[in-house]
Amino acid sequence: MGVEAFLEHRSVLVGVAYRILGSAADAEDIVQEAWVRWSEVERGEVADARAFLVRVTTNLAIDRLRRLKVRRESYVGDWLPEPVSTGPEVAERAELADSVELAMLVVLETLSPLERAVFVLREVFGFSHAEIGETIGRAEPAVRQLARRAREHVRERRPRFDVDRRERREVTERFIGACTGGDLRALMELLAKDVTLVSDSGGKARAPRRMLVGVDHVCRFLLAVTRPEGVAAFLAHAGMPPDTAFDLEISEVNGGPAIVASTGGTAFTVISLLVVDGRIETIYLLANPEKLAHIVSE
Known part of the structure; x- marks a missing residue:
């Protein structure tokens, strides 16, 4: 039951972690850490496996990103997100393709870790403000403010993609x-x-x-x-x-x-x-x- 539930949601967890971190390697590490947390929890204490796993993954990713930002300041030359091969199923879904475009990930790098997490959960995966609040431990009004600030920031800097x-x-x-x-x-x-x-x-x-x-x-x-x-x-x-x-x-x-x-x-x-x-x-x-x-x- 535990393994099956985790595998069912693993692709979403990797997607959340990668968009927050801009690094596939770090995203895989975070999801592995989420699996450890999941394997240790009492199943009877978890009402919603997906919500629990997304919450754990998101908060681990936020903590990791805060540390990575410090290291990236001393990176030799410009730092770009880590590219990943994607299949036709991503390209065919515009919202998924846009959210992993290198140009978009570069823009997300200019957000704070918390703003980035809120933007990813809200704009890419469609979580409600209330759900995001439960995930990151913030009141709903605070989440709405973070979401609005992040959305406006991205809108101002987001490149105009060629959709053809x-x-x-x-x-x-x-x-x-x-x-x-x-x-x-x-x-x-x-x-x-x-x-x-x-x-x-x-x-x-x-x-x-x-x-x-x-x-x-x-x-x-x-x-x-x-x-x-x-x-x-x-x-x-x-x-x-x-x-x-x-x-x-x-x-x-x-x-x-x-x-x-x-x-x-x-x-x-x-x-x-x-x-x-x-x-x-x-x-x-x-x-x-x-x-x-x-x-x-x-």
Whole structure:
């Protein structure tokens, strides 16, 4: 009974923890801790297994996030959420896909841990204010205030997603072709004038440690890193022989198409594009090997 009940709600627990933490590895740790708590509790004391498990997971995630925020302040370069491979069932449900988009998770990073938890429970999973209050130990009026503040904060900063998935994939394919073919003109046609490139390497891969802004800076970097000598330098910096064979493909990552570079079935770079009105507004480049364990190469 205990195992079955936990497994029934496990996907929801992982979803809650990942959206609060922005890290799949930490989310898995939290859910494991929730299982320990669940295995120790007397079943007769639990009226609603789902409510109990969500409450435990949420509070563990809030505590973990408070500690992580301190550590992320000393992170080498920009910190981006840990990407995860997602299947078509996520992409087909707009509310789930939007809530795991890298661009959305970046916005959620600007919320306080408590605001983030309330936003996730309310806006993504549809919990009532009263239920959230019971979960985080706050009165309902306080929860309503947290929810309103978080919602307004996200609305002000949330990127305007391109909802046409077919167009987004087409732009991604053209982006690959322009970069690998060294076609500067084609690349410039794809990028918005104020395009930004944010990379996360943790100092463990060859990537800019500061955001690049503008077509010129972004194009210069992309064309340099995709030339044969640039690829060799990137691989060498990542600890691989410069002549290592690798695959470049488009896979479902965080609810949308993303470019995954892998060797031997192991991803070493993920590039996700924020496309608006047919133009690339933001490029997220993730190359920290510690963050790519949950990427499945197709």
